[in-house]
Amino acid sequence: MINLQGSLFDPPRDRVSGFRCTPIGPQFSRVLILSILGSLTIIACAPQQYQAPARTAIPVSTPQFTYKIVNTYPHDPGAFTQGLVYEDGFLYEGTGLRGQSTLRRVDLTSGAVVQSLALDPELFGEGITLFGDRIFQLTLTSGIGFVYDQQSFSKLDEFSYTPEGWGLTHDGRELIMSDGSAELRFLDPESFHVISRVTVTDGDLPVQWLNELEYVEGEIYANVWQTDLIARISPDTGEVLGWIDLAGLRRDEPSAGVLNGIAYDSEGRRLFVTGKNWPELFEIELVSE
Numbered sequence: 001m002i003n004l005q006g007s008l009f010d011p012p013r014d015r016v017s018g019f020r021c022t023p024i025g026p027q028f029s030r031v032l033i034l035s036i037l038g039s040l041t042i043i044a045c046a047p048q049q050y051q052a053p054a055r056t057a058i059p060v061s062t063p064q065f066t067y068k069i070v071n072t073y074p075h076d077p078g079a080f081t082q083g084l085v086y087e088d089g090f091l092y093e094g095t096g097l098r099g100q101s102t103l104r105r106v107d108l109t110s111g112a113v114v115q116s117l118a119l120d121p122e123l124f125g126e127g128i129t130l131f132g133d134r135i136f137q138l139t140l141t142s143g144i145g146f147v148y149d150q151q152s153f154s155k156l157d158e159f160s161y162t163p164e165g166w167g168l169t170h171d172g173r174e175l176i177m178s179d180g181s182a183e184l185r186f187l188d189p190e191s192f193h194v195i196s197r198v199t200v201t202d203g204d205l206p207v208q209w210l211n212e213l214e215y216v217e218g219e220i221y222a223n224v225w226q227t228d229l230i231a232r233i234s235p236d237t238g239e240v241l242g243w244i245d246l247a248g249l250r251r252d253e254p255s256a257g258v259l260n261g262i263a264y265d266s267e268g269r270r271l272f273v274t275g276k277n278w279p280e281l282f283e284i285e286l287v288s289e
Contacts, residue, residue, distance in 0.1 A: 062202055063242035064289045067249075070270075071283040074111030077255060079104070080276050083128035083137070083168060083212060084261040090114070091263060091272070091281070094128035094137050101125030103137055103153060108272075111281070117153040127168035127212055129175065131189055136175060138165030145192075159192040167213035167222065171235060176220060178213055182206035184220065184238065198238035200231065207231055207240060214262035216271070221262050228259055230273075249282060250275055 075081075082101075083094035091106040101123055105115035119125050124140035134156065135148040141164055147157040167178040174195055175187040186196045200207045200222070209225040219241060220233040230244040250256050257276030264271055274281040 062240055065242055065244045065286040066289060067244065067246060067284040068287050069249075069282055070285055073108060073272075073281045073283070075274050075278055075281040076106075076111060076113060077277050077279040080257070081261040081274055081278070082126045082276075084214075084263040084272070084274065085128060085130045085135075086263040086265045086270075086272060087130055092128060092130055092135060093261070094125050096125045096140070096276075098122060098124050101139075103128065103135065103148065105153075108281075115153060117148070126165045127178070129168045129170050129213075131170045131175065134189075136168055136170075136189075138168050138177070140164055140166075161192070166225075167211050169213040169215045169220065171215050176213060176215065176235070178210040178222065180209055180211065180225065182208050182210065184210065184213075184222075184233070184235075186235075198235070200233050200238045200240065202231075202240040212260050212262055214264050216264045217266075221264075223260055223262060225260075226258055230259075230262065244286060246273060246284075249273065250278065251280075 079093060080096045080100065081093060082096040085092040086108070089108055091108055093104045093106055095102045095104065099121040101119040102125065103117045103119070104113050106113050119139070123142055126138040126140050128135060128137045130150060133150045135150055137146045137148070139145065143160050143162055145159045145161060145165060146155055147159070148155055161177070164179045165177065166180045169176050170189065175189050177185045177187060182200050184198050184200060185194050187193065188195055200210060207224065210222045210231070211225040212223040214221045220235050222231045222233055224231060228245060228247040228250070230246065231240050232242040232244065233239070234241055246259055250259060255277050256279070259273070259275045261274040262272070270283050271286070272281055272283050
């Protein structure tokens with residue numbers, strides 16, 4: 001049971017050289033923070049630091065879900081996961097950090113990286129999505145996204161955007177992009193022009209810090225950065241349809257960062273989640289509270 005009251009997320013935003021690594025001090029409107037999970041986590045990208053995920057207040061009127069672990073798979077603990085997609089037994093993963101950002105094809109069962117492409121050292125890789133036979137990948141502050149051939153990872157195109165790139169998915173027609181704000185943008189996958197925008201809200205308040213995205217059976221699942229929460233969002237209205245609380249999945253160890261990585265197997269109806277530098281990837285089922 002998620003025993004929470006109030007509403008949502010509007011923390012101040014800070015940057016260290018374009019890196020989302022400064023611990024945040026959330027300031028919430030009508031919010032009660034009931035518990036803090038974990039301790040300050042030091043990531044391998046020292047001297048920047050990450051704050052461990054925090055339990056954040058959400059309205060009790062919004063449907064709430066926890067999870068049941070169905071399977072556990074190995075995951076590269078060196079992968080600073082920024083985007084995740086599943087298809088035909090493989091995960092496609094985008095990783096971050098300047099000088100370490102990659103695009104990868106990973107065998108689900110073994111966790112082995114079977115194909116990898118390194119981004120230019122000055123780029124900070126972000127969200128990815130697989131649309132048809134093309135992979136789209138964002139970068140954080142450079143304002144450049146890339147399009148790759150799914151099989152060869154050869155670059156087919158580039159596109160630009162502002163202000164930043166965080167999460168990426170698609171609904172079969174349009175790309176859906178987050179930038180860390182409460183807004184989601186819908187882009188034409190050929191011209192990359194913005195077709196529409198929605199503001200994500202729970203009740204009458206905007207939900208900030210939307211990060212990794214995955215389109216799941218007509219809904220957008222969005223990880224809220226630096227929390228254990230995934231918002232289930234209506235793509236038509238931006239309304240939060242439910243909250244998934246994944247507290248307890250992250251290992252209590254210094255190397256494991258925040259939750260970030262959602263993938264869905266539409267044929268097998270399997271949901272996968274992981275985090276930055278986690279040694280495991282989990283297949284989970286949602287449990288209604």
